[in-house]
Amino acid sequence: MQHALHDDADIDRMTNEEIVAICDYAPRLSIPSPLEGMPAPVAQLSPTRLIKIQLYTYLPEWEFRTMELVRSQTRIPVPKPHRYFIEDSRAYLLMDFIEGRTLETCWSQMWFWQKAWVTWTLRGYVQQLRRIRTEQQSSEIPGPLIDDLASPELCYGPVMGEYHIGPFSSKGEMADWFNGRLRTSEDFYHFKLGYGFDDKAPLVMTHGDLAMRNVIVGTDGRLWLIDWGCSGVYPQWFEYVGMQVDNEPRSWTWTRRLVAGWSLFGVASSEESAVCVLTF
Template identity: 30%
Template sequence: MRTSHHELQTGPEIQHLPQPLMHCFPTQPENLLILTFSQARSKDDTNIFPLDGVDIESVSNEELVRLGETASVLYQIGSSKVLRISHDLVLKCGPLVLPSEGRALEFVRAKTSILVPRVYRSFQVDDPFEYYGTRGYLVMDYDDVICQTAVIIKQLQSIPIPTAGPLGGGPCRGKFFTDYGAGPFNSGAEMEAWFNHKLKICKDYNQAPQDIPPFDFQKFVLVHQDISPRNMILDATGKVCLIDWAHAGAYPPAFERAAIVEQHRFPEFNEMTLHVMPEYDVEVRQLQSIGYGLSVAGLA
């Protein structure tokens, strides 16, 4: 095995997936079925990890390659993996991990004030069976952006709000309220009736499955509606600051999950975040089923 070694001082693309259980599940970019995977022990800080207390500079590339096969998986999508190798470090590896990723992060770290985690090592291993002819390895700081996101969502959803819609009143905006907005609604019952009207339109025009149950809003909490990396800022200590609350308001808890499901940018972030949220399968399916009523029949 031949390795080419390139030392970097940059930050990683963070992939962590807090999971109470080992879990395999399908996801579908376009028509391709890809398996994603995680292991619960990778997020358990009471565990002892292979390189705890070890100076990363003393670890050979060959040992890191071995850890790429044996360490606990924080997150895997397709052939790319991020593994927990110590309490402070992760290893990202796979045939799509190229030197350009680490070099880009090195450039950002050196030339800007953008907060990116540090990359401690980047190297490639020849593999003629892979598309680019190599498998790449990056050793990086372990970050907990997904954990912080989960805590933010949990706190938001822990506060019941007696009203429905934007705080202080006004029309509702966001993915599930048409391009023109909707409301204002005087009560949760009015909002529920509006959604059931949209569902009826979709069923009447065969644009939604007939077995979709009617909406039944039982609880309203503060929902951001646009949780995404583009709306997150890391402070100097690595804490997440969530910005752009333009679409925030009092909505059923499932709206937060459904908004992330319908967000097509940042697929890895979306997948990881969805795994640390309550599922609300029925409610998400309801919201997905009214797309026709929100777009073509937006004014109906």
């Protein structure tokens, strides 16, 4: 049975154990669950607080750090993360609740100029992300945001086909993995599928899953980016691939190209390689 929402102040004063206890009956948001038959992994605890709950493997601590970094170094609207902790192999990420509609639910109802505003705004967000500089980029270590450069994390996201791959201690190691997967796919299909992984492109801060479901048109009139679970330091074309959705409308295809810099960074060949690699 679901109960009424708590006060914001009460949530902020609660211990981790108390928060875990109220999660079982907190209202779940109506979003798809990654596991069939399981409740949605996001619950609303108060009018302005929600909590993301998943196995630690799918909700590591670096998502919290990435949200803090983006909030501190850009003007991109990102929910404020309040707390991250682990209890019984489950991870909990407490953050602000953003009221609004995802692009997934309202894109088809938008006028041309509304879609143009969304496109231009997202393009600006991606440019801001790419201006972030970290020691990890200087060391050319791809993957999620890390504190210890000697301990890279597993990579996860649409480009990897929703699998965990790596970890990689260098950009060259990631290129070798993708090129090996491409060769395996070519052997399976008996013809050349695409171009090899270009490891000359710089590593930039990437959201990694900038699909319609992860962009909220807020009631405050701003465009919010949520779900940073696939974020990290990756080649620029990862953003383009991560924006792809099943049966996407043609208008979103053009938005992807303009937002992720398709014509500026030669994404076409690299994106083709990624798609071919993941078909095997």
